[in-house]
Amino acid sequence: MADTGILAGLLGAIAGGGIKVIDLTETLTPDYPTIALPPEFGQASPFVKTEISRYDDRGPGWYWNNFTISEHTGTHFDAPIHWVTGKDVENGSVDTIDPARFIAPVCVIDCTAQVAANPDFILSVAVLEAWEADHGRIPAGSWVFLRSDWRKIADPANYTNLDAAGAHSPGPDAAATLWMINDRDVIGFGTECVGTDAGQAFLFEPQYPCHHYMHGAGRYGLQCMTNLDLLPPTGAVIVAAPLKIDNGSGSPLRVLALVPA
Numbered sequence: 030m031a032d033t034g035i036l037a038g039l040l041g042a043i044a045g046g047g048i049k050v051i052d053l054t055e056t057l058t059p060d061y062p063t064i065a066l067p068p069e070f071g072q073a074s075p076f077v078k079t080e081i082s083r084y085d086d087r088g089p090g091w092y093w094n095n096f097t098i099s100e101h102t103g104t105h106f107d108a109p110i111h112w113v114t115g116k117d118v119e120n121g122s123v124d125t126i127d128p129a130r131f132i133a134p135v136c137v138i139d140c141t142a143q144v145a146a147n148p149d150f151i152l153s154v155a156v157l158e159a160w161e162a163d164h165g166r167i168p169a170g171s172w173v174f175l176r177s178d179w180r181k182i183a184d185p186a187n188y189t190n191l192d193a194a195g196a197h198s199p200g201p202d203a204a205a206t207l208w209m210i211n212d213r214d215v216i217g218f219g220t221e222c223v224g225t226d227a228g229q230a231f232l233f234e235p236q237y238p239c240h241h242y243m244h245g246a247g248r249y250g251l252q253c254m255t256n257l258d259l260l261p262p263t264g265a266v267i268v269a270a271p272l273k274i275d276n277g278s279g280s281p282l283r284v285l286a287l288v289p290a
Contacts, residue, residue, distance in 0.1 A: 043287075046290055047289070047290050048287050048288065048289060048290060049287075049288045049289075049290050050285055050286070050287060050288075051256055051259050051260065051265075051285070051286040051288055052256065052283070052284075052285060053104070053254040053255060053256050053257065053260075053267075053284040053285065053286055054103075054104040054254070054255065054282075054283045054284050054285075055103055055104045055253050055254070055255050057076045057098070057102075057103045057281065058076065059075065059076055059077060059078065060075075061075065061076050061102065061103055062188040062189055062223060063075045063099065063102050063223075064101065064189065064223055064224060065189075065191075073099035073100075073101050073102055074097055074098060074099045074102065075098075075099075075102060076096065076097075076098045076102055076103060077096060077097040077098070078094050078095070078096045079094060079095045079096070080092075080093075080094050081093045081094060081095055098281060100274065100277055100278050100279040100280055100281070101278075101279050102281060103253055103281045104251070104252070104253040104254055104255075104281060104282065104283075104284055105251070105252060105253060105271075105279055105280060105281045105282060106123065106249060106250070106251060106269060106271040106279050106280050106281075106282050107217075107225065107240070107243075107244065107249060107250030107251070107252070107278075107279045108121055108122055108123045108126065108244075108249065108271070108277065108278055108279050109121035109122075109244040109245075109247050109248070109249070110122050110244075110276075110278050111240070111244055111250075111278040111279050112237075112240045112241065112244035112245065114240075114241050114242070114244055114245030115244030115245050115246075115247065118244070118245075118247045119247075120247075121244075121247065122274075122275075122276045122277055122278065123271040123272065123273065123274050123277040123278070123279065123280050124273045124274060124275055124276065124277060126249075128270065130216060130249075131268065131269055131270040131271075132266065132267070132268050132269075133170055133171060133172055133216050133266070133267055133269075134168060134170070134171045134172070134263075134264075134265070134266055134267070135171060135172040135173070135174055135219075135260065135263075135265050135266070135267045135286070136160075136164070136167045136168075136171050136172070136173050136174070136262065136263055137174045137176050137257060137260045137261070137262050137263075137265070138152065138156070138157065138160050138173060138174065138175050138176060138262075139176045139262065140152065140156070140175055140176060140177055140199060141176060141177060141178045141258075143156075143199075144177040144178070144179070144182060144199050145178075145182055148182060148183075148190055148197045148198060148199065148228075149197050149198075149199070149227065149228065149229055150177075150199040151199065151200065151201070151202050151205075151227060152175055152199065152200065152201040152202070152205050153201075153202055153204065153205050154204050154205050154208045156205075157173075157205060157208065157209070160262070163262075164262045164263055165263065166213075167209075167213040167215065168213075169213065169214035169215075170214065170215070170216050171213075171215055171216060172215065172216055172217055172218070172219055172251070172267050172269075173209055173213075173215050173217075173218050173219070174218075174219040174220065174251075174254070174257055174260070175199060175200070175201070175218070175219070175220045175221075176221070176257040176258065176260075177198075177199050177220070177221050177222065177257075178221070178257070178258055179198070179220075179221040179222050180221065180255060183198075188223060189222075189223050189228070190228060191228075194229075195228060195229060195231065196223075196228030196229070197228045197229065198222040198223065198224070198227060198228040199220070199222065199227055199228075200220065200222070200224070200225060200226045200227030200228070200230055200239055201218065201225075201226075201227070201238070201239050202227075202233065202238060203233060203234070203235065203238035203241075203242065206218070206238050206239050206241075206242045206243060207242055210242060210243065210246045210248060215248065216248060216249060217243060217248045217249030217250055217251065218239055218243055218248070218250055218251075219250065219251035219252065219254060220251070220252050220254065221252075221253070221254050221255060221257055222252060222253070223252060223253060224240075224252055225239045225240065225243070225250040225251075225252050226238065226239045226240055250279075251269055251284060254284055256286075259286075259288070260286055260288060261288065264288070264289055265286045265287060265288045265289075266286070266287040267284065267285070267286055267287075268284070268285040268286075268287065269282060269284045269285075270282060
């Protein structure tokens with residue numbers, strides 16, 4: 030007979046305030062910033078919402094909208110097949126990933142001071158090992174989130190922090206990405222910025238190492254999150270389930286954190 034006590038305990042803790050549910054998701058609006066690639070490449074669609082009816086002659090009893098959006102606009106999930114290195118990963122699209130993998134613990138690496146001093150801050154193995162010295166080993170199967178408090182740093186009118194030299198935002202280098210995969214067996218990497226890679230990662234070798242190695246290893250990405258300052262360094266659980274898009278490379282989603290009060 031199934032033990033319902035575990036789930037009842039979880040629901041009771043949420044209802045009673047013993048577990049807080051924190052929304053890590055940005056609100057989608059038509060002016061939400063989208064990654065802009067060089068003009069010779071295809072571009073991601075911004076969020077576009079079109080009203081169908083609102084209790085009027087188009088539909089007297091209901092309100093609803095159509096919307097258009099890229100798989101990679103707003104707070105969104107990157108599946109392995111998003112990157113060429115992950116194109117042959119088994120169960121690498123959002124509709125084929127084991128749904129149990131959408132629930133996982135998280136380790137939050139607070140790099141706010143470093144990013145405030147240098148938006149091009151690069152997450153290194155040394156920074157990760159220093160974090161472990163304070164908080165313990167990163168468990169296998171965990172998300173690693175780089176906390177930057179990006180919304181407090183970036184110009185609201187220039188969320189990607191773009192200038193003539195390209196974008197300027199933090200991210201991991203190749204060694205740190207490989208360390209997270211090979212030495213700590215993480216499930217993926219997340220950030221508050223518009224991409225999991227640093228803004229200047231087109232200059233790295235390989236280019237965009239977080240995408241290159243994470244997705245090639247069958248791991249995932251989360252970006253454009255918010256409220257990472259409300260998470261503890263360890264102990265929270267992330268619920269991040271993308272839309273079940275046929276052969277989807279990613280999806281906007283609602284990212285929730287369960288945090289012991």
